Amino acid sequence: xxxxxxxxxxxxxxxxxxxxxxxxxxxxxxxxxxxxxxxxxxxxxxxxxxxxxxxxxxxxxxxxxxxxxxxxxxxxxxxxxxxxxxxxxxxxxxxxxxxxxxxxxxxxxxxxxxxxxxxxxxxxxxxxxxxxxxxxxxxxxxxxxxxxxxxxxxxxxxxxxxxxxxxxxxxxxxxxxxxxxxxxxxxxxxxxxxxxxxxxxxxxxxxxxxxxxxxxxxxxxxxxxxxxxxxxxxxxxxxxxxxxxxxxx
Amino acid sequence: xxxxxxxxxxxxxxxxxxxxxxxxxxxxxxxxxxxxxxxxxxxxxxxxxxxxxxxxxxxxxxxxxxxxxxxxxxxxxxxxxxxxxxxxxxxxxxxxxxxxxxxxxxxxxxxxxxxxxxxxxxxxxxxxxxxxxxxxxxxxxxxxxxxxxxxxxxxxxxxxxxxxxxxxxxxxxxxxxxxxxxxxxxxxxxxxxxxxxxxxxxxxxxxxxxxxxxxxxxxxxxxxxxxxxxxxxxxxxxxxxxxxxxxxxxxxxxxxxxxxxxxxxxxxxxxxxxxxxxxxxxxxxxxxxxxxxxxxxxxxxxxxxxxxxxxxxxxxxxxxxxxxxxxxxxxxxxxxxxxxxxxxxxxxxxxxxxxxxxxxxxxxxxxxxxxxxxxxxxxxxxxxxxxxxxxxxxxxxxxxxxxxxxxxxxxxxxxxxxxxxxxxxxxxxxxxxx
Numbered sequence: 272x273x274x275x276x277x278x279x280x281x282x283x284x285x286x287x288x289x290x291x292x293x294x295x296x297x298x299x300x301x302x303x304x305x306x307x308x309x310x311x312x313x314x315x316x317x318x319x320x321x322x323x324x325x326x327x328x329x330x331x332x333x334x335x336x337x338x339x340x341x342x343x344x345x346x347x348x349x350x351x352x353x354x355x356x357x358x359x360x361x362x363x364x365x366x367x368x369x370x371x372x373x374x375x376x377x378x379x380x381x382x383x384x385x386x387x388x389x390x391x392x393x394x395x396x397x398x399x400x401x402x403x404x405x406x407x408x409x410x411x412x413x414x415x416x417x418x419x420x421x422x423x424x425x426x427x428x429x430x431x432x433x434x435x436x437x438x439x440x441x442x443x444x445x446x447x448x449x450x451x452x453x454x455x456x457x458x459x460x461x462x463x464x465x466x467x468x469x470x471x472x473x474x475x476x477x478x479x480x481x482x483x484x485x486x487x488x489x490x491x492x493x494x495x496x497x498x499x500x501x502x503x504x505x506x507x508x509x510x511x512x513x514x515x516x517x518x519x520x
Numbered sequence: 521x522x523x524x525x526x527x528x529x530x531x532x533x534x535x536x537x538x539x540x541x542x543x544x545x546x547x548x549x550x551x552x553x554x555x556x557x558x559x560x561x562x563x564x565x566x567x568x569x570x571x572x573x574x575x576x577x578x579x580x581x582x583x584x585x586x587x588x589x590x591x592x593x594x595x596x597x598x599x600x601x602x603x604x605x606x607x608x609x610x611x612x613x614x615x616x617x618x619x620x621x622x623x624x625x626x627x628x629x630x631x632x633x634x635x636x637x638x639x640x641x642x643x644x645x646x647x648x649x650x651x652x653x654x655x656x657x658x659x660x661x662x663x664x665x666x667x668x669x670x671x672x673x674x675x676x677x678x679x680x681x682x683x684x685x686x687x688x689x690x691x692x693x694x695x696x697x698x699x700x701x702x703x704x705x706x707x708x709x710x711x712x713x714x715x716x717x718x719x720x721x722x723x724x725x726x727x728x729x730x731x732x733x734x735x736x737x738x739x740x741x742x743x744x745x746x747x748x749x750x751x752x753x754x755x756x757x758x759x760x761x762x763x764x765x766x767x768x769x770x771x772x773x774x775x776x777x778x779x780x781x782x783x784x785x786x787x788x789x790x791x792x793x794x795x796x797x798x799x800x801x802x803x804x805x806x807x808x809x810x811x812x813x814x815x816x817x818x819x820x821x822x823x824x825x826x827x828x829x830x831x832x833x834x835x836x837x838x839x840x841x842x843x844x845x846x847x848x849x850x851x852x853x854x855x856x857x858x859x860x861x862x863x864x865x866x867x868x869x870x871x872x873x874x875x876x877x878x879x880x881x882x883x884x885x886x887x888x889x890x891x892x893x894x895x896x897x898x899x900x901x902x903x904x905x906x907x908x909x910x911x912x913x914x915x916x917x918x919x920x921x922x923x924x925x926x927x928x929x930x931x932x933x934x935x936x937x938x939x940x941x942x943x944x945x946x947x948x949x950x951x952x953x954x
Contacts, residue, residue, distance in 0.1 A: 322741065344740035354741055362734040364798075373731045376724045377743030383752055385725040392724075435742055 274336070275300045275439050275469040276321060276352075281330030281340075283320060283493075290316050291493040294330070298439075298486075303470045305480045308490035309513075314473045315357060317490065318443050321471075322354045323347040334439065349377065353437035357444045357473075359424045361431065363417030367408050370416050370427055372399045374434035398434070405464060406430040422453045426460065433464050440464075441471040446479055458483060481505075489513070546715075553707045557700055566699040568815055573706040574767045575811045577713045579791040579803035581760035586789075587797030588721060589753040590733030591646070592654045595661025596761055596788055601780020602637050602664070603630030603762025604769040605675060611683045611769075622691035627709050627766040634762020638755045646750035649736060653750075661785055668777040680776025683769070696770075706767050713760050718800055720756060729753045787814075790828070794835050796842025805843045823888045830880075856947035865939035869932035876929045879921025882907065886914055 276298040283291040291313050298304045306314050319325045321332060323344040332340040339347050362370050372389070375398045381387060389395070403409045406426045411419065416427055429445060445461060446454040458479055461470070474480050480487060481501050488498040491513045497504060504510055553573075557566050578600055585591040610629040614621045645656040668675040675681070686697045694701050720726045728749050731739050736746040769775045778784065787810060795806020813831070817824035839846050853859040889909040907914045947953045 343745070345743050345745050348741055348743045356738075360735060360738045362731050362738065364734050365730055369727060369730070373727055373739075374742040376728065381724040383725050383728070383744075383748060385720060385723045385752065385756070387724060388719075388722055389724050389727050390722060431738070431742065 273300050274298065275302070275334070276471065277331075277333040277336075278317075278321070279331040279333075281320060281327045281332060283316060283325065284328045289493065291320065291327075294320075294493065294495060296488055296495055296498070298469060298471055300335075300469055301467065303465070303483055303485045304472070305484035305487045306471065306473050306490055307475075307477075307480055307487060312490045313493040314490055315443060316493075318354060318441055318471075318473060321347075322352065322441060348435065348437070351437045352439040352441065353432050353435055354441035355428045355432040355443055355445060357447060359421075359428050361416040361424060361427055364415055366413050366415055367419065367427060368399060368403065368412040371402045371430050371434050374431040375399050375402070378435040378437075402430050402434045405433075406460065422449055422457075425449065425457065429457070429460065429464065437468070439469045439471070443473050444475060445472065446474065446476055454479065550711055553711060557703055563699055566703050568811070570699065570703045570706050570771050571815070572808055572811045573703070573710045574764050574771065575788075575791060575807035576804050577710055577767065578761055578764035578788050579795065579807040580714060580717050580800075581757045581764060582788045582792045583797055583800075583803040584717065584720070584729070584753050584757040584760070586792055587799075587802065588726065588733065589649075589729040589750055591649055591750060591754070592789075593657040593757075593785070594654055594782070594789070595657035595659075595664075595785050596757065597780045597782075597784035598641075598661055598664045599634035599638055599758040599761035600765035600768070600784060600788075601668070601775070601777075603634040603765030604775040604779045605681070605765075606630055606633035606762075607766035607769040608681050608683045608775040609674075611685065611688060612681075614689075615684070615687045620689055623685055623688045623694075623696050623770065624691060624705055624708065626688070626770060627763045630766020630769070631759045631763040634765065635755055635759040637762075638758025642751050642754035642758065646754050647747055649732075649746075649750060658782075661780070661782060665777060665781045668780060675777065676775075678777065680774050682774045685770050685773055702771055705770065709763055709767055713763055714804075717756075717760060721800060725749065725752055790832055794832065794842055796844030796846075798841055799844040799848060802842050802844030809843070821885065821888070822892070823884060826884060852947050852953045853943050856950045856952035858943040858946040858950075861943035861946065862936065862939045865932070865936045869929065869936055872925050872928040872932055875921055876925030879918055879923075879925050882914070883918040883922055885909075886918055 274297050276296065278294050278296040281291060281294040282289065294313075294317065296306075296317070306317060308314055316325070320327050321334075321339075323339065323342050323346070326341050330340065331338060334347065334350055334352055337350065339350065339352075342350075362373065365373070372395060375395050376382075376389075379392070379394050379398065381389075381392065381395065400409070403412055406429060408419075408423060408426060408430065411423065416424065419427060425445060425448075429442065432442065433440060442461065446457050449457060454476065461472075462483065470483075472480075472483065474483075484501060486499065487501055487504045488495050489504060489507075489510050490496075496513060497507045497510050499507070557569055560566075560569075578596075581599075582593070582596050585593050585596065607626050607630040611623075611626055613619070614626075641660055645653060645660065669677060685702075686695050688696075690696075696702055696705060721729075728739065728744055731742075731744070732746045732749045732753075739746045739749070765775075765779060768779065791806040791810040792803040793806065794809055795804065796802030813824070813828060817827060821827070835842060841849075850859060853862065886907065886909045907917075944953055
């Protein structure tokens with residue numbers, strides 16, 4: 272099986288504090304991979320390392336077989352990896368339509384063009400409309416993103432992440448703070464939109480994790496202690512002790 | 521009141537009716553630019569219009585940075601000034617070498633001068649936004665301003681360097697001696713520049729400038745390098761500032777250190793901010809207001825800069841979106857037809873607010889005359905009414921007007937807030953306000 276993401280012996284220190292130690296993680300192409308672990312285990316740091324938000328102190332990170340450790344976030348994005356953020360991270364003063372359109376521009380090859388009218392690019396317009404339809408925000412297209420409801424902002428966050436057509440999608444707690452019905456809706460959305468792509472997801476809601484993931488990795492104190500199918504993880508004594516045990520009432 | 525403005529950027533929907541209105545606004549403005557000097561025919565007003573035209577180009581170029589890309593520059597006059605100096609040198613070279621370049625093309629020299637310096641300086645200074653960018657722009661501004669006094673052969677020291685625009689080859693038989701001809705030269709470049717800068721906001725780069733302004737971090741995760749976006753915006757701003765500087769050089773036939781100093785950088789910031797940076801037309805309004813204030817206020821009062829400062833602080837505190845936002849917040853009410861609900865409260869508020877303003881003005885003028893202290897100048901004239909600055913009655917009047925006016929005015933301002941809430945509620949019910 273070919274791998275989408277491979278982390279080998281990755282270490283990250285902030286000063287003398289070692290946040291991530293000897294992290295090894297493999298995500299296969301087309302896989303839905305969930306990373307779980309208690310608070311402060313380093314899940315978001317792992318996301319930041321892969322997406323180039325922070326650079327590893329040592330170790331190797333490969334995307335589709337190419338080394339990406341040390342590259343800038345936009346370089347990694349251009350190689351086909353796109354991520355969302357745990358705290359909503361949209362373009363607040365721009366409309367929903369413009370938010371999605373900005374996320375489409377690079378992927379459609381318009382780059383830094385200052386000689387084209389952005390409103391008359393049919394490909395951009397079509398893809399933006401498609402994404403808006405996908406995330407159910409067509410009705411809200413002219414509302415500034417900062418005025419959307421929380422759940423709508425989370426959906427826009429996912430929309431921006433997938434709009435560029437990246438083949439590796441990373442979602443950081445996409446359902447955090449959502450009600451049960453909103454969560455169900457979001458999971459269905461994620462399942463549909465990441466069809467045929469690789470998905471890496473950090474999530475606290477265990478029903479989401481076990482419902483969505485093909486494979487699960489458990490991160491504790493900056494170290495992957497187990498990686499396997501949902502059944503394997505459920506039966507793993509180390510995991511039970513470190514993490515799941517606390518959750519089961 | 522403020523939540524209603526919602527900082528919405530100008531919506532650019534492309535319905536046929538709206539695009540017709542859009543072209544109509546541009547056509548009316550261009551027509552106005554053409555007709556104004558034919559209505560106001562005095563030489564003085566032609567000079568004023570010329571200065572306003574230059575200020576508009578400069579303020580719009582500044583807003584590529586501040587309003588569009590979120591870059592607060594304290595040194596934008598560098599590119600204006602260098603554009604001006606290069607234009608003067610260019611004009612003198614054209615005359616000396618008898619080059620076949622007529623005057624209307626000279627602004628391009630200034631534009632490319634601004635562009636080249638922005639290309640060089642911008643790469644470093646746009647690495648980061650925010651405080652770092654602001655500090656670098658301030659430093660570069662001081663550096664260039666001080667070198668203008670050191671490198672005398674190029675900048676001409678305190679006196680500056682002069683030129684004569686009428687020595688250049690004529691085109692269409694125009695000598696550009698009379699001010700009206702210079703005005704139309706400026707107006708031509710004003711229209712070209714304004715269209716160019718507006719078009720820039722409608723390109724992929726222009727949209728990404730807004731994205732970088734809103735959230736530079738996220739931009740990196742949709743494939744863009746925010747540094748490159750800021751750099752390109754900076755270069756465009758430098759180019760159009762250079763055009764404005766060259767037009768100023770043509771207008772005054774001189775370029776000197778004042779062109780690229782901190783004062784000039786400050787004035788353009790004022791203009792953009794007072795007009796409103798979140799709308800394309802905001803800096804246009806700001807440039808008009810600030811230029812008029814500079815020209816008119818200085819004739820009326822010796823402490824005109826104080827008023828300038830008060831107006832600026834007032835805008836920052838009470839209308840941070842500038843004049844443009846104040847106007848645009850009425851648009852949904854106008855569309856919903858609920859605007860008449862607020863107008864009476866405005867009319868009621870005008871009287872005490874004006875009395876309050878008169879009190880403040882009287883106070884300032886009395887203090888100004890009193891502290892300047894020459895025996896014969898203690899009589900001041902305000903709206904043609906003479907006041908004796910040394911008389912206690914005048915002081916009393918100022919205090920009563922200021923304090924009394926303020927308290928009454930504040931009550932009427934609350935009336936506006938109440939009327940506004942009702943009008944906004946009605947507009948919301950009719951679906952014109954979210």
